[in-house]
Amino acid sequence: MIPAAFDYLAPASLDEAIDLLARHGPDAKILSGGMSLIPAMKIRLAEPAVIVDINGIPDFEYLREEGGQLHIGAMTRESAFEQSGLVRHGYPILFETAKVIADPLVRNRATIGGNIAHADPANDHPATMLAVGATIVARGPNGTREIAADDFFNGFFSTALEDGEMVTEIRVPAPTARTGSTYLKFERKVGDYAIAAVAVNLEVDEAGHCTSARIGLTNVSDVPMRARNAESALIGHAVNAKSIEAASREAAAECDPKADLRGPVEYKRDLVRVLAGRAIGRAVARAQGRTH
Numbered sequence: 538m539i540p541a542a543f544d545y546l547a548p549a550s551l552d553e554a555i556d557l558l559a560r561h562g563p564d565a566k567i568l569s570g571g572m573s574l575i576p577a578m579k580i581r582l583a584e585p586a587v588i589v590d591i592n593g594i595p596d597f598e599y600l601r602e603e604g605g606q607l608h609i610g611a612m613t614r615e616s617a618f619e620q621s622g623l624v625r626h627g628y629p630i631l632f633e634t635a636k637v638i639a640d641p642l643v644r645n646r647a648t649i650g651g652n653i654a655h656a657d658p659a660n661d662h663p664a665t666m667l668a669v670g671a672t673i674v675a676r677g678p679n680g681t682r683e684i685a686a687d688d689f690f691n692g693f694f695s696t697a698l699e700d701g702e703m704v705t706e707i708r709v710p711a712p713t714a715r716t717g718s719t720y721l722k723f724e725r726k727v728g729d730y731a732i733a734a735v736a737v738n739l740e741v742d743e744a745g746h747c748t749s750a751r752i753g754l755t756n757v758s759d760v761p762m763r764a765r766n767a768e769s770a771l772i773g774h775a776v777n778a779k780s781i782e783a784a785s786r787e788a789a790a791e792c793d794p795k796a797d798l799r800g801p802v803e804y805k806r807d808l809v810r811v812l813a814g815r816a817i818g819r820a821v822a823r824a825q826g827r828t829h
């Protein structure tokens with residue numbers, strides 16, 4: 538349970554961090570909250586020769602609205618989402634996602650940038666980022682670029698980040714007056730990873746028709762995924778018990794869970810059906826201003 542030896546570097550600026558990552562190449566690993574990296578190093582699943590600790594970089598933790606988007610600094614801790622009134626009232630799906638991650642001790646350290654860059658299909662933020670249509674801002678030796686969440690998660694624990702690139706910011710579009718969103722997770726016990734979870738972000742017009750819908754699923758596929766067939770079962774349709782049931786059945790059919798200690802495939806699919814139904818119902822109620 539003791540990590541292999543490594544060199545520890547603590548850059549004081551983003552530029553310095555990018556230089557260090559370029560200089561050490563694949564030998565280097567970024568350390569943010571350490572909540573996934575350190576356990577992996579302890580069991581020698583990861584043996585980086587160099588750790589680049591980005592905790593000392595100033596102005597890297599923030600939540601601020603700008604140009605119709607919520608800008609989130611990559612080093613923003615999960616606990617900051619729970620404590621922010623802006624997030625709680627303006628972006629309830631982010632609040633609901635952060636508050637079901639692990640336990641308060643982990644949430645005080647773990648960062649949004651690490652959660653997304655780690656790309657664990659069991660992590661909670663990826664599905665939410667897919668549902669809200671987030672943009673991930675990455676910076677590397679060739680400058681800064683923006684990556685749509687849809688293009689970011691591209692394999693098992695794999696992302697579109699290129700060598701030497703790091704996540705610097707996440708941008709989430711501000712909800713409209715007719716947006717409703719929610720994150721619903723089912724876990725074996727408090728603090729555990731999801732058996733399954735569903736993120737829903739949709740809009741409903743005055744006539745009660747769904748005009749847009751994005752649904753992300755957690756821990757029921759090798760790569761964080763959107764339930765596109767479920768979205769299609771909602772978009773353009775009146776939102777009612779029938780269309781919600783149709784969409785939740787689609788989500789259950791299109792996910793791809795594996796049997797493990799958290800349950801067999803059939804159970805997980807049915808859990809997705811139930812969670813999707815409840816999450817869509819809650820998002821619709823929020824979109825129609827019937828609940829918060």
Ligand SMILES: Cc1cc2nc3c(=O)[nH]c(=O)nc-3n(C[C@H](O)[C@H](O)[C@H](O)COP(=O)(O)OP(=O)(O)OC[C@H]3O[C@@H](n4cnc5c(N)ncnc54)[C@H](O)[C@@H]3O)c2cc1C
Binds near residue numbers: 572655
């Ligand atoms: C007991 C326990 C329970 C947990 N339960 C949950 C849970 O229920 N839900 C959940 O989502 N997570 C859970 N986790 C995992 C953990 O919360 C997340 O994976 C964590 O948020 C990762 O963020 P971090 O800042 O700690 O990343 P780190 O552990 O520091 O890094 C993770 C990986 O991302 C890379 N990285 C970090 N920051 C950046 C960056 N800015 N740019 C590019 N790469 C970067 C690192 O090099 C490393 O490969 C749990 C962890 C523990 C220890």
